[in-house]
Amino acid sequence: MDIIDYLNRQGGAARASQLKKSGYTRAAVNQAVALGVVVKVRRGVYAVPGPGVLTSALAAGGRLTCLSAAPVYELWTLNTATFVHLCRSHPTSTPGVKDHGRPTHPRHAWLPVVGLADVLLHALHCLPELEALVMVQSAVGNGSISLEFLFEKCQGRRNGKVRSVLDLVIPRADSLLEVLANTYFVRAGLRVRRHVVIPGVGEVDFLIEECLVVETDGATHFEPRAVKKDQRRNNKSIVGGYLVLRYYYEDVVHSPDAMVAEVLAVLELRRRGVFPVGTATRQTRMRSF
Incomplete structure (x- = not known):
C-alpha cells in the first residue's frame, strides 16, 4: 500500500512506530518527506500535507477527545470545535488546545483518539448542556453505549449537572432536532408524546397536548418529493382533527424560544375555541418509545 494511502486510512497522520510496524522503512519515509508528499509534523510524527485535527493531536502529543x-x-454535534480537545500524559500550555483528564477506558483501536466512553464523559463535563446532550443521544441511540453505563460513571454529588443532562436523553431520536425540541417542549410544561402513529397519516414526531402535531424537518425534507409528501401529511392530519406545525433546523437550533412561543400560542387559541375540538385523540396510537 502506498504510504499516502496508509496515512489517509489512519486519518491523515501516524507515528513513526506505526509506519515501521506496517513495513515502511525510514528511508521510504524520508524519501516521501523529501518529495513533499508527506510532512514531518514533529519528531516521530508524519502526516499528509494540509491541516487536520488528527495531525494536530499527534503534533501536540495527545489523543482527541470530547467535541x-x-x-x-460519527456523533451529532451542534458546533464544530474552536480548539483541539486532547488527552495528554503531560499537559502543557499549548495555544488552541484544551486538555482533559487522562483516559480511563479502552482507546480507539488505531487512531490517536480516546475511547467513546471517555469522549462522552469528557463532553458531559466540558460542553454546554445541549451540546453534550446531542452527542450522548446519538451514541445511546445507535447502540454504541448504554445510558445505564454513563449514569453509573457519573455518580456522586459533583456529577449532579451531568446526570441532569443524561436525564434528557430519550429512548429514540431520529435527529438531533428531535431531542432538542423534546427538551424545549417538556421544559415549557407541555404534555408530549413522541413517534405517535396517526391512522391515514403515519408516524409523526410529536403530538402535543393530544391535539397539535409538531414535525421537525431536516435537510432531506427540502427535496421536492419530500415537500409534497409532507404537505399531504399535513392535510390528512388536519382532516383528522389535528393542528399541525413544522419546524426546521434554524427554528429548533437557533430560535427555540420563538418555536415554543408559537406552539403555546396555537394551544391558547384552541383553548379559546378558535379551533374546534375534534375527536383526534381517539384516533391515535403510540409506539413503545
Missing part, C-alpha cells in the same frame, strides 16, 4: 473526537465516532 474534537465526535466526527471519528
